[in-house]
Amino acid sequence: MSSSYKYLAFITYAHKDEERATWLRRKLENFRIPRNLIGKDGLYGPIPNRLYPIFRDRDELAGSAQLGPLIEQALRDSSHLVVLCSPHAVRSRWVNEEIRLFKAMGKADRVLCIVLDGEPMAEDINGDPEEECLPLAARRKVDEDGNILHEIFEPGAADLRSSGDGEKDAILKIVAGLIGVGLDEIKQRDILARQRRLVRIASTAVFLAVSAIAMATYAFYQQREAAIAKADAIEERQTAEDELAKTKTITNFVQNLFESLDPQNTAGMDTELLKTMLDQGALKAQELIDEPEIEARIRVTLAKTYRSIGSYEKAQTELERALILEKANASADSLTRLQAMNEIAMVHEALGNYVEAEPLLENLLEQRTNELGPENDQVLDIRIDLAKVYRRIGKLEIAENDCSQILSLLNDQNRSEDDPLLLKCMTELAEIYLANEKVSQAESLSRNVFERSRLYLGENNPFSLKRGQVLVDSLRKSDKLEEGYDLGLSLLLKLTEVLGTNHQDTLRAKDSLAEILAANNEFQKALEYYQEIREDKEGALGPMHPETLATMKAMAELFRQQDQIDESEIIQHSVYQRLAEKYGQKHPETLRSMNELADIYLEQQRYENSMQLSQDTLALEKEELGEDDPMTLNTMFRIGKLHYINEEEEKAMEILGATLAMQEKLLGFDNAEATRSRDLLNQILSEQATNIIQLEDDQNSTQPSLQGPPLPDFLNQREGNASSSLSIPASPRINEYIQAPPVIPSPTKELDSLQPPNEKE
Numbered sequence: 001m002s003s004s005y006k007y008l009a010f011i012t013y014a015h016k017d018e019e020r021a022t023w024l025r026r027k028l029e030n031f032r033i034p035r036n037l038i039g040k041d042g043l044y045g046p047i048p049n050r051l052y053p054i055f056r057d058r059d060e061l062a063g064s065a066q067l068g069p070l071i072e073q074a075l076r077d078s079s080h081l082v083v084l085c086s087p088h089a090v091r092s093r094w095v096n097e098e099i100r101l102f103k104a105m106g107k108a109d110r111v112l113c114i115v116l117d118g119e120p121m122a123e124d125i126n127g128d129p130e131e132e133c134l135p136l137a138a139r140r141k142v143d144e145d146g147n148i149l150h151e152i153f154e155p156g157a158a159d160l161r162s163s164g165d166g167e168k169d170a171i172l173k174i175v176a177g178l179i180g181v182g183l184d185e186i187k188q189r190d191i192l193a194r195q196r197r198l199v200r201i202a203s204t205a206v207f208l209a210v211s212a213i214a215m216a217t218y219a220f221y222q223q224r225e226a227a228i229a230k231a232d233a234i235e236e237r238q239t240a241e242d243e244l245a246k247t248k249t250i251t252n253f254v255q256n257l258f259e260s261l262d263p264q265n266t267a268g269m270d271t272e273l274l275k276t277m278l279d280q281g282a283l284k285a286q287e288l289i290d291e292p293e294i295e296a297r298i299r300v301t302l303a304k305t306y307r308s309i310g311s312y313e314k315a316q317t318e319l320e321r322a323l324i325l326e327k328a329n330a331s332a333d334s335l336t337r338l339q340a341m342n343e344i345a346m347v348h349e350a351l352g353n354y355v356e357a358e359p360l361l362e363n364l365l366e367q368r369t370n371e372l373g374p375e376n377d378q379v380l381d382i383r384i385d386l387a388k389v390y391r392r393i394g395k396l397e398i399a400e401n402d403c404s405q406i407l408s409l410l411n412d413q414n415r416s417e418d419d420p421l422l423l424k425c426m427t428e429l430a431e432i433y434l435a436n437e438k439v440s441q442a443e444s445l446s447r448n449v450f451e452r453s454r455l456y457l458g459e460n461n462p463f464s465l466k467r468g469q470v471l472v473d474s475l476r477k478s479d480k481l482e483e484g485y486d487l488g489l490s491l492l493l494k495l496t497e498v499l500g501t502n503h504q505d506t507l508r509a510k511d512s513l514a515e516i517l518a519a520n521n522e523f524q525k526a527l528e529y530y531q532e533i534r535e536d537k538e539g540a541l542g543p544m545h546p547e548t549l550a551t552m553k554a555m556a557e558l559f560r561q562q563d564q565i566d567e568s569e570i571i572q573h574s575v576y577q578r579l580a581e582k583y584g585q586k587h588p589e590t591l592r593s594m595n596e597l598a599d600i601y602l603e604q605q606r607y608e609n610s611m612q613l614s615q616d617t618l619a620l621e622k623e624e625l626g627e628d629d630p631m632t633l634n635t636m637f638r639i640g641k642l643h644y645i646n647e648e649e650e651k652a653m654e655i656l657g658a659t660l661a662m663q664e665k666l667l668g669f670d671n672a673e674a675t676r677s678r679d680l681l682n683q684i685l686s687e688q689a690t691n692i693i694q695l696e697d698d699q700n701s702t703q704p705s706l707q708g709p710p711l712p713d714f715l716n717q718r719e720g721n722a723s724s725s726l727s728i729p730a731s732p733r734i735n736e737y738i739q740a741p742p743v744i745p746s747p748t749k750e751l752d753s754l755q756p757p758n759e760k761e
Contacts, residue, residue, distance in 0.1 A: 007055045008048070009112075009178055010078035012098040014088035020116060021084055025056050026455070027171055033179070034186075043180025044079060044110075051178060052416060054082075075102050079110060080178055085133040085157065086116040096135045103142035112177045113138055113157035114170060120157055278302055278311075282318065293336070296325040300340050303347075309504070312347050312546075319344045338364060346385060358393065361386040375413075377421055380406055384425050387432065394630030396436040397668035403429040418456030423449055423467070430470050434477060437672065443474040465495050466505055472512045476519055485516045502540035504547050507533060511551060518558055530555045544582045546589075549575050553596070560600070569600045586624050588631070591617055595635055602638065611642045628666055630673065633659050637677050649684055656681045 009028070013021040028051045038049045055074045075081070081102045089095045102111065118133030119126075134155070141149045158173035159165045165173060169187075176186040282302055299322040306315035322340045345360035365382045372379055383406055390399035407425050415422045426449040433442035450471045453464035468491045475484030488509065495506040510533045517526035530551060537548040552575050559568035576593040583590050594617045601610035614635055621632040640655035656677055663674035 005079040006077035007053055007074065007079065008051055009080040009082050010055045010075055010098070010102070011082045011084065012089075012095050013056075013084035014086065014092040014095055016088045017084050017086055017116060021056055022455075024082070024084065024114070024174075025054050028054055028174065028178075029456075031171070031175055033175075037179070037181065037186075045180075047179045047181070051175065071098070072101065076105060078102075081107070081111045082174060082178075083111060083113045083135065083138055084116055085113050085118070085120070085135070085138070087118045087130065087133055089116075090118075090129075090132050090135050092135070096137045099135055099137035100142055100146055100148060103137065104144060104146035106144065108142065108153075111138065111155060112174055113155050114174055115157050115159045115161060115164060117161070121154060124152060278305055278314070282314075292325045296322045296336050296340075299325070300336055300343060303340070303343050307343065307347055316344065316347050319347065338368065342382060342385070345389075357389045358386070361389060375409065380410070380421060381424070384421075384428050388428055391428075391432050391435050394673070395667065396432060397671065399432045400429070400436060403432055417452050423453060423463075426452075427467050427470060430474065434470070434473055437477075439474060439477045443471070443478050443480075446471040446474045460494055460498050462495075462498060462505065465491050465498065465509075469505075469509055469512055472509075472516075476512070476516050479519075481516055481520050485513065485520075488513045488516060502536065504541060504545075507537050507540065507547060507551075510536070511554065514554070518561075523558065523562055527555065527558060530558065544578055549578060549589075556596070556600075560603070565600060565604050569597070569604070572596050572600055586620055588625065591621055591624070592631060595631065595638075598635075598638060602642070607642055607645060611639065614639050614642065628662050630663075630667065633663055633666075634673065637673070637680075640677075641680060644680065644684060649688065653681065653684055656684070 011021050011025055031051055033047065033049055033051070037047050040047050055078055075098060081099065083089065083095065083099060099111065102108075113120075113134065115133055119128070119131045120134050121132075121139060122128040123132040124139065134157070137148055138155055139153060141151045141153045143149060158170035160167060160170045164170070172186055173183055176183045179186075282299075299318040303315040303318035303322070306312070306318060319340050323337065323344075341360060341364050345357045345364065361382060365379065365386060368376070368379045368382060383402060387399045387403040387406075390396070390402070403425060407422075407429055410419070410422045410425060426445055430442050430446040430449065433439070433445065446467070450464065450467045453461065453467050457464050468487065472484050472488040472491065475481070475487065492506065492509040492513065495503070495509050499506050510529070514526045514529040514533060517523075517529060534548065534551045534555065537545065537551055541547055552571050556568045556571040556575070559565075559571065572593065576590070576597055579587065579590040579593050594613060598610045598613040598617065601607075601613065618632065618635045618639065621629065621635055625632050636655055636659040640652045640659060643649075643652035643655065660674060660677040660681060663671060663677055667674055
């Protein structure tokens with residue numbers, strides 16, 4: 001394409017042919033130019049590696065009496081004009097106008113017609129205007145002033161109809177016209193490319209078939225030898241040679257298979273089948289003991305795919321093995337080690353172990369930035385992953401700023417609308433907006449990225465479906481429950497078809513529907529649905545899987561909203577027990593569960609239990625997460641609130657003041673957590689001021705004015721050393737607690753006996 005043109009082509013079409021125009025644009029932009037043609041000189045300049053960009057939209061013409069300036073400029077900026085020819089196009093004033101104007105610009109030789117319906121030249125040859133599919137300006141010459149002449153010009157046209165070229169050859173004709181090569185050349189190149197792909201597929205299939213037959217024959221041979229219990233030296237040597245050949249075959253198989261395995265390409269595979277395949281691959285990888293570099297790369301790929309289907313523990317096992325191999329092999333490729341580190345960080349993120357994920361990604365980001373520069377795709381990808389971890393931790397302002405900067409940079413780079421990194425960044429920013437209660441921004445952005453994914457990846461692509469789930473959550477928070485439910489149900493049906501009933505993304509989509517039911521006050525249905533989802537997840541993913549526990553937490557929260565605190569406690573206690581058993585007492589997710597239990601005790605007015613558990617949790621959080629972690633600050637807030645409830649205002653103000661100072665510094669002044677702390681602190685100060693005024697009114701007028709107690713130090717030092725004023729005594733049994741789980745009061749009812757609450761009117 002000539003560098004003087006902004007667009008490779010402008011597609012003109014009648015409104016009734018809009019769907020086929022969208023289809024054609026997608027076909028052209030996704031067409032694979034044969035590699036041996038890329039960069040060569042075509043009729044219109046160097047041949048590009050893809051047919052992009054193509055202009056299609058014409059919405060601004062609605063209600064207009066003439067072509068708008070934007071459309072005229074787009075025609076000038078377009079190297080070619082592709083006309084969708086049909087009887088509808090003949091009757092379209094705008095299609096004819098666009099052809100006329102394009103030809104008047106001196107580009108009549110760059111008009112490419114593609115027949116959808118009707119007959120070309122039917123009006124001129126047969127006098128049949130009803131069947132004519134070529135607009136008048138397409139079959140007449142146009143002078144430089146834009147006048148349509150009487151002289152007939154019969155254009156060559158690609159014919160989509162089955163009676164014409166058919167879809168495949170019609171597309172090839174248009175491609176040949178756009179890049180300026182002969183049709184025969186592009187057809188031959190395309191055939192050769194297809195043949196090469198078929199040869200690769202066939203070779204692989206033959207190889208696997210021969211390998212299977214060879215191994216089956218060998219197995220039969222071994223069985224026969226065992227039965228007759230006789231072997232001579234020649235047979236033993238032959239067996240040894242067969243074993244060597246088998247080992248080499250397996251090595252080549254594993255290397256070729258798993259080095260080409262990409263989690264994006266396995267997204268639609270059956271989860272159980274993929275697990276079996278990965279497990280077998282992990283076993284075969286053990287036979288690569290003499291090729292540590294290859295084994296390390298294979299294990300990283302295995303880990304990525306395990307993570308994509310939610311098998312986090314197996315992913316972690318493979319990554320740890322890969323890092324051991326990298327460490328032992330001095331000549332190992334550092335890129336493999338860095339990829340393994342990134343994957344380990346994302347496994348930690350999926351498991352809720354953010355305190356591990358954050359420094360890993362920060363260190364990795366620093367290394368890759370120094371090596372590759374701040375605008376490299378790998379660096380930006382790591383930054384998006386880090387923003388995701390910040391969101392999970394609660395550092396929403398940092399996450400939003402970072403992700404917004406990345407998105408701005410990607411837009412400045414003029415990325416295509418279907419760029420994977422751009423779509424990933426937009427999706428994450430939408431989720432950050434949701435977490436930060438910026439619902440309108442979240443809805444707008446998630447709708448944008450969902451539509452782009454549907455357009456460029458397809459409606460049934462797993463990534464499109466997952467991005468649709470972000471839009472469902474946005475609609476729920478926007479109170480657009482009916483639209484959210486309809487979209488969520490549609491996505492669930494497609495996810496079930498594409499990924500299967502038991503895939504974690506399918507099960508997560510069910511969670512979204514249950515959340516919408518709850519938001520619509522259909523509590524009974526929501527709880528019944530949650531119970532069904534929980535059973536599905538326990539069966540498919542296991543009782544300890546993060547997705548299973550997430551559903552149980554949602555059930556506990558729904559009971560809590562219904563003021564059924566005891567039932568909420570039962571479920572939350574079960575979640576805590578599972579987390580403590582799986583991860584141990586100090587894991588962030590276990591600590592998070594302890595906090596949720598402490599909140600429930602607070603609502604039950606079991607203040608002593610809540611204070612004891614909060615203090616125990618705080619001691620561990622300071623040790624494991626640090627004093628400025630959002631979860632630590634949340635625990636501090638609860639302790640301050642409990643002191644206030646116990647009428648220990650001075651202690652409450654000291655703790656809340658220190659908490660607020662750190663929240664404002666870490667999370668931002670307007671953060672919801674900081675606002676909550678500030679409101680409670682202001683309430684205490686207001687009550688104290690009211691009490692002082694009341695006391696003054698009661699004093700004898702001859703007595704000196706009563707001076708209120710001095711303000712705590714934290715009100716005079718909000719930054720820097722605010723946390724130093726906080727000194728919360730640890731529980732007397734904290735040392736024992738660190739060694740063994742705390743004695744958390746057991747719920748009074750059994751988990752399995754829970755009944756959903758009656759639906760409220």
